[in-house]
Amino acid sequence: MLGLTxxxxxxLAIVAAxxxxxxxxxNPFPEGSGMAQFxxxxxxxxxxxxxxGIFAIGFNILFGLTGYLSFGHAAFLGVGSYAAIWMMKxxxxxxxxxxxxxxxxxxxxxxLVGYISLRRSGIYFxxxxxxFAQMSYALAYSVLTPITGGETGLQxxxxxxxxxxxxxEGGATPxxxxxxxxxxxxTELNIGDWVFTFNAGYYIAAFVMLIAFYLSIxxxxxxxxxxxxxxxxxQQRMNYTGLNSKPYTLAAFVISGMxxxxxxxxxxxxxxxxxxERMFWTASGEVxxxxxxxxxxxxxxxxxxxxxxxxxxxxxSKINKTVLEQWFAFMPDGIEDLLVTLVYPxxxxxxxxxxxxxxxxxxxFLPGGLVEGGSRVGNMFRRKKTDTDTPAGxxxxxx
Amino acid sequence: MSTFxxxxxxxxxxxxxxxxxxxxxxxxxxxxxxGFTNAPTGDTVTLGFNVPQSGPYADxxxxxxxxxxxxxEHLNGEGxxxxxxxxxxxxxxxxxxxxxxxxxxxxxxxxKSDAARASAKSMIEKDGAVMISGGSSSxxxxxxxxLCQEAGVIFMAGLTHSNDTTGKDRKANGFxxxxxxxxxxxxxxxxxxxxYGADRKAYHLTADxxxxxxxxxxxxxxxxxxxxxxxxxVKTPLTSTDFSxxxxxxIQSGADVLVLNHYGGNMINSLTNAVQFGxxxxxxxxxxxxxxxxxxxxxxxxxxxxNIKGIIGSQNWDWSLEDKLGSRYxxxxxxxxxxxxxxxxxxxxxxxxxxxxxxxxxxxxxxxGSFNPCSVDEALTDFEFDGLGNGPTLYRGDxxxxxxDVLVVRGKENPENxxxxxxxxxxxxxxxxxxxxxxxxxxxxxxxxxxxxA
Numbered sequence: 001m002l003g004l005t006x007x008x009x010x011x012l013a014i015v016a017a018x019x020x021x022x023x024x025x026x027n028p029f030p031e032g033s034g035m036a037q038f039x040x041x042x043x044x045x046x047x048x049x050x051x052x053g054i055f056a057i058g059f060n061i062l063f064g065l066t067g068y069l070s071f072g073h074a075a076f077l078g079v080g081s082y083a084a085i086w087m088m089k090x091x092x093x094x095x096x097x098x099x100x101x102x103x104x105x106x107x108x109x110x111x112l113v114g115y116i117s118l119r120r121s122g123i124y125f126x127x128x129x130x131x132f133a134q135m136s137y138a139l140a141y142s143v144l145t146p147i148t149g150g151e152t153g154l155q156x157x158x159x160x161x162x163x164x165x166x167x168x169e170g171g172a173t174p175x176x177x178x179x180x181x182x183x184x185x186x187t188e189l190n191i192g193d194w195v196f197t198f199n200a201g202y203y204i205a206a207f208v209m210l211i212a213f214y215l216s217i218x219x220x221x222x223x224x225x226x227x228x229x230x231x232x233x234x235q236q237r238m239n240y241t242g243l244n245s246k247p248y249t250l251a252a253f254v255i256s257g258m259x260x261x262x263x264x265x266x267x268x269x270x271x272x273x274x275x276x277e278r279m280f281w282t283a284s285g286e287v288x289x290x291x292x293x294x295x296x297x298x299x300x301x302x303x304x305x306x307x308x309x310x311x312x313x314x315x316x317s318k319i320n321k322t323v324l325e326q327w328f329a330f331m332p333d334g335i336e337d338l339l340v341t342l343v344y345p346x347x348x349x350x351x352x353x354x355x356x357x358x359x360x361x362x363x364x365f366l367p368g369g370l371v372e373g374g375s376r377v378g379n380m381f382r383r384k385k386t387d388t389d390t391p392a393g394x395x396x397x398x399x
Numbered sequence: 400m401s402t403f404x405x406x407x408x409x410x411x412x413x414x415x416x417x418x419x420x421x422x423x424x425x426x427x428x429x430x431x432x433x434g435f436t437n438a439p440t441g442d443t444v445t446l447g448f449n450v451p452q453s454g455p456y457a458d459x460x461x462x463x464x465x466x467x468x469x470x471x472e473h474l475n476g477e478g479x480x481x482x483x484x485x486x487x488x489x490x491x492x493x494x495x496x497x498x499x500x501x502x503x504x505x506x507x508x509x510x511k512s513d514a515a516r517a518s519a520k521s522m523i524e525k526d527g528a529v530m531i532s533g534g535s536s537s538x539x540x541x542x543x544x545x546l547c548q549e550a551g552v553i554f555m556a557g558l559t560h561s562n563d564t565t566g567k568d569r570k571a572n573g574f575x576x577x578x579x580x581x582x583x584x585x586x587x588x589x590x591x592x593x594x595y596g597a598d599r600k601a602y603h604l605t606a607d608x609x610x611x612x613x614x615x616x617x618x619x620x621x622x623x624x625x626x627x628x629x630x631x632x633v634k635t636p637l638t639s640t641d642f643s644x645x646x647x648x649x650i651q652s653g654a655d656v657l658v659l660n661h662y663g664g665n666m667i668n669s670l671t672n673a674v675q676f677g678x679x680x681x682x683x684x685x686x687x688x689x690x691x692x693x694x695x696x697x698x699x700x701x702x703x704x705x706n707i708k709g710i711i712g713s714q715n716w717d718w719s720l721e722d723k724l725g726s727r728y729x730x731x732x733x734x735x736x737x738x739x740x741x742x743x744x745x746x747x748x749x750x751x752x753x754x755x756x757x758x759x760x761x762x763x764x765x766x767x768g769s770f771n772p773c774s775v776d777e778a779l780t781d782f783e784f785d786g787l788g789n790g791p792t793l794y795r796g797d798x799x800x801x802x803x804d805v806l807v808v809r810g811k812e813n814p815e816n817x818x819x820x821x822x823x824x825x826x827x828x829x830x831x832x833x834x835x836x837x838x839x840x841x842x843x844x845x846x847x848x849x850x851x852x853a
Contacts, residue, residue: 275512
């Protein structure tokens, strides 16, 4: 189906099902119960999950296939965002032109950065991309303030020209839409105590992510993808055989930059505001962590990693002292205080600490990321079969 | 290539599934069952307090959060009631808001507009907050105010001093109790001219975002009107922590006054740098070199330590106001007492404005009889009140800005204790800092109409 093997088509179908039923899957606890704290099925977070999924899928095309570790991918996301918001300010609040232009502009920018940075490999390449990203951040933050709004950021206003849309009345808020369908419009389904929210913006973002995921599968399985893997396993040997690897790496860089731009454009489509912070180096580091956490070089890994990180950022960080006290209220006073003191540093503001621990555990015990964890669990139930197939229980690399 | 070869059964099955899918929306009900976003249904109502818990304004954020907690306690009838006793409107009776117990959720804005909006969105979408308050940066306040307008909830701005919040970025769903750059400039200029003379040369260091811009503009235009000259104005990034490289050129510029349009951690660092460079010991053009901080706060004074002594600035409120200037500022002592009892130190002006905003919201809901943003809007429009620590105050309907007295203060030379850091130089009456809603410094915006959401 769609030029995919049965296995890949199955994977795509699973991801599609996850996307479609996300409002149910992410809201497992009834409204008003103590566990409702852990529900993640609200539009803003669901949108972020799929958008950062796209970002990580794109990053994985570069890092997972060629092994080039870019530390500046947030710059492309930011450039895409600024391009999208300017489209909304100048042309129309419809998200289509904004998303298209964000991909194109990010592609051009990554062509420039890639052309220069790819002259070096390894750590030098990483530092070059980091330098470019920090330069872009500094430009957006202070030098190019008239274009980027600096610290204040950019938002569409009713005073913007917007030549394709009719003029808005004074003080009206322009809303991002898809041919009139507002990104914010949601319908709610109440079943018993459960409330499930279906948001237009989320489904549009999820649809785009499915396309992005499908393209990434095709790239992984194509001869082009094979060349990129060759770059990762031994670029020197590849060069000695007379192959120029640079066009391949540059193409991978630009493709992954365009994915980042697409994510940036979608972020603006869902929440019409851009701040320079999204280009900061920590944002670039975040996508690296997402990819490694989920499993670099695997198809679904980056999506899982992005989901886990965004979930923790939005859910774990919101558990404050009062919530903890509610949880442990049933215990005797002394133990309650002790538990609150022990757990508190790891939640709320300290969610980074928890993330760090999870990351360490994954890197130490599951070098292949969450995907490896999943396949190990799978193997436990399929021990007999795999034993006969591959004696060692795992495949040996070709090198 | 797949072939399309339907069977009769297949067609019927697909038809049924598609029909069910199409019919599904009729079983789904749209948002906003009661005509506005997040209408409280049970016996509780949720407010969202979105403050910086990290970044340059983290101290202010922590104090704001304390004030919010205190306000919620008082609204729910716990504690000693604080300003509820002195507030001129008696609609609130300590049983929550309209009989619903007040609950709150908190979030970290990180002093970044992206993070602030994400946090506010999750409060609105996940926690069902019907009002968002907080903010310690005008960049954040403007971003979150726009979000609240879009989502159809009320935004009660906390600490935000930029003209833009109620100027070119004003919104019908947003309200500000705090004073603004224009008021600072108008209150400061006459005092500065009296203290330092009318022929000064000023050098501005300005935080590079909307608050910095409007504060610079306000101080500049009001001091230039009195004869001062502006030598240069340099913008500094909000995230800077070391200002040495910006201070060095000041000495060569021939200026004899340095205006620090900085706030929070920024101001503490830039002032400390300036004092370390010996600026205040210099004599330029035959006059003592002076430093001015247009927006002052007790928290900053505490952070800057001895460097703040003798430096002039403006404030919205001060905890010693009622003691020093009498019962016109009633409410101050009641608030300081309950805050002090709970936390062990006096509140900052950031805490005060957040506390007052929460009470004002609760009062407006009660008087209007509904949590609907449009009802709150109506109840607050041109609302005159007293007893909240600032003297008689007007919530102007044209731009949702409060008008009240502005304090001009100076860092105390000999503080009696660690909290008594500022002395009040003068109180500028509200009518002297009042401006037309379409004043050039505020032009280019429109409130629009209140948005109740769905």
